[in-house]
Structure formats: C-alpha cells, structure tokens
Amino acid sequence: MTDLQDLPLRDSLRGQTPYGAPQLDVPIALNVNENTHGVHPEVQKQILAALSDELSGLNRYPDREFRPLREALADYLGDGLSADNIWAANGSNEVLQHILQAFAGPGRSVLSFGPTYSMYPLLAAGTDSEYIEIPREEGFLLSPEFVAAKIAQHKPDVVLLCGPNNPTGTTLSREAIIAAYDAFDGVLVIDEAYHEFETDLPSATTLLNGRPRLAVSRTTSKAFAFAGVRLGYLAADPAFIDALRLVRLPYHLSALTQAAALTAVRNAPLMLEAVAEIRAQRALVVAELQSLGLRPWQSGANFLLIDGFDNPSAVFDALLDRGILVRKVAIPGHLRLTIGTAAENKAVLAALRDILK
Numbered sequence: 001m002t003d004l005q006d007l008p009l010r011d012s013l014r015g016q017t018p019y020g021a022p023q024l025d026v027p028i029a030l031n032v033n034e035n036t037h038g039v040h041p042e043v044q045k046q047i048l049a050a051l052s053d054e055l056s057g058l059n060r061y062p063d064r065e066f067r068p069l070r071e072a073l074a075d076y077l078g079d080g081l082s083a084d085n086i087w088a089a090n091g092s093n094e095v096l097q098h099i100l101q102a103f104a105g106p107g108r109s110v111l112s113f114g115p116t117y118s119m120y121p122l123l124a125a126g127t128d129s130e131y132i133e134i135p136r137e138e139g140f141l142l143s144p145e146f147v148a149a150k151i152a153q154h155k156p157d158v159v160l161l162c163g164p165n166n167p168t169g170t171t172l173s174r175e176a177i178i179a180a181y182d183a184f185d186g187v188l189v190i191d192e193a194y195h196e197f198e199t200d201l202p203s204a205t206t207l208l209n210g211r212p213r214l215a216v217s218r219t220t221s222k223a224f225a226f227a228g229v230r231l232g233y234l235a236a237d238p239a240f241i242d243a244l245r246l247v248r249l250p251y252h253l254s255a256l257t258q259a260a261a262l263t264a265v266r267n268a269p270l271m272l273e274a275v276a277e278i279r280a281q282r283a284l285v286v287a288e289l290q291s292l293g294l295r296p297w298q299s300g301a302n303f304l305l306i307d308g309f310d311n312p313s314a315v316f317d318a319l320l321d322r323g324i325l326v327r328k329v330a331i332p333g334h335l336r337l338t339i340g341t342a343a344e345n346k347a348v349l350a351a352l353r354d355i356l357k
C-alpha cells in the first residue's frame, strides 16, 4: 500500500497534519463556533426561490466578479465602502489563502501572535510561506508597543491579527491595529470572523481609509449562521482587491453560492437575529462556569476559553459520553466551548456540574 511518505510531496508539507476538528454526529456540537440557532425560516424560503431562479442558467459559468454580492456586502459593512472595496471567496479561509498567495509565498513570511487560529500555520504551509508565531503577552493580550516591536523585529510580509481572537476570545484594540500597520511595510490582515459578537467595538473597516496595506476579513460562518454555504469576504483598498484577482481561480464562487449569499446578506437583520441572544447567553454561561470554580476568559466572541480543568482531556471525554462535543486546545488546563442555544448551554452546564462534582 502506498504511504504519503512514498509520494514526491513538497518538503514543506512533509510531517504536516490536515485541519481536523472532529465532525461527530452528536446531539450537542459546540466545538467549531457555529451559530447553533439555524437559518431564519423566512430567509430559507427566499434562498430556495433564489436558487430555483439560477437552475436554468447553470450551463453557463457564474458571474466572475460577483458584483451584486459585493454591493450587498459593502452595504452591510457601511463605513463608506463600495463594491470595489470588497472581495469574497469560499469561506474566509479561502480569502486568507488568496492574501497569502498574493502577498506571501516562497521566501516570504507570515507573522501572528499565538495562541491563535489554527488555520494560519496551515495556510502558510500551503503557500510555502514561513510562519512566525509570537507568544501573546500575559492574559493573551496584545499591547500596541508589544505588537509594533515584534513586527519591527521580524519584518514579516504579512501579519495576521485575529480579533476577537480564536481560541482565547480576546478583543483587539484599535491602537494595536494602528501600531501594527505603522510598524512595517507589509500587509496587515485583521481577521474579524467574530466581530458581530463584540459589543460596542468599531470594526477595523473604519481604519481602512488611507491604509492601502490593511485588509479586514469577515465571514458568514459564525454570526450569520451560514457556515454550510462557505462565504467569507474582505474589505480593503480597490488596488488590494486587484492583487487578489491575480491568484483566484476563475469563477471561484458558484452561481448557487452567490444567489444564496446575496439573499442572506440582504436579509442581514434576520440572519443576525440570534446574536443578541447568544451574547446574553454568554454572560449567563460565564457566571455559571464561575460558580463551578472554573475560570472563563473575557470573550468578545460566541465561545469561551475556559481555564481550571485538572484534566481537560478526561472532561472532554466525559462530555462526549453525554453527547456533548467541545474543543480541546493546546493550552494546558483549558477547553473551548461554543455558546449554543439556551437549552444546549443548560445541558452543558448540568453535565459539567455532574462531571466535576
């Protein structure tokens, strides 16, 4: 039997493991930060009609520039942005891949501050870019001075800053973003996958004006409850968007994806209806976890990084025995928990109370 090691694989991919968050059929899946509330029934109906309208034209390639979708995304973001400022792809993972294909690559480097999103090193490896991970400061924080000093020291080609940060939930300050931008000549990407769950923090899109090397990445996979469709997007200077056109595959967004996403984005208020409830649930879950003697970190996202487990792996297994899937992380004593519906959260807290007693 042929083994992977027998194939003429690129050296930089040898020994790597693919992204592999477990996909298990369990009653309560709270491991990949999906919105567990589901798509609003009214929007479901409209999406079905929009998809149906596309069917007779599926013999043709889709609109390569997906202009109506970019207009809708620009309207949703506001901040004076227009379709020329917008890019989209199959998940923000593909958006990030386009950025690294255009601005990183062999002989170039990508820098981030860990612990952070586990896809960053994989995207770097896939584009043959060097990945530099700098440990965050105490409490997973990033001060402007620290960020600027590390970037100036390493002079990377691309910096990825995740805010709120996965897996810690830590929010990212405007001062840190500005300091990062001013510290080097490369591309700065703010990954705002969880922005809609933050309260009161303006998006980094408000910093785009006059900063052509800044890009703000978003996704419909989390707050929008649309992970199954695969639609991520980005806002940046129009010249930045032109760079991404050089590396995207032609027609990368299918006509069905465009139709479904356009309908969803035009119905943003309905799609985002559960966000306020998830935020309220987050506060309740924090209080309950604390009453169990656990230490959830401050979070601006729809998940909590929880400290205080003597044996996180055993707790993970005991939860799974009860049909609850959470996330193991590479941080000792911690687990990560997505905030679910009220009923799901109640079940998790009851299970934890039982397991930890």
Ligand SMILES: *Cc1c(COP(=O)(O)O)cnc(C)c1O
Pocket: 033, 090, 091, 092, 093, 094, 117, 162, 166, 191, 193, 218, 219, 220, 221, 222, 227, 231, 232
């Ligand atoms: C979930 C997540 C994404 C979203 O990826 P998609 O490809 O859009 O589903 C992006 N960045 C971070 C940090 C995430 O946690």
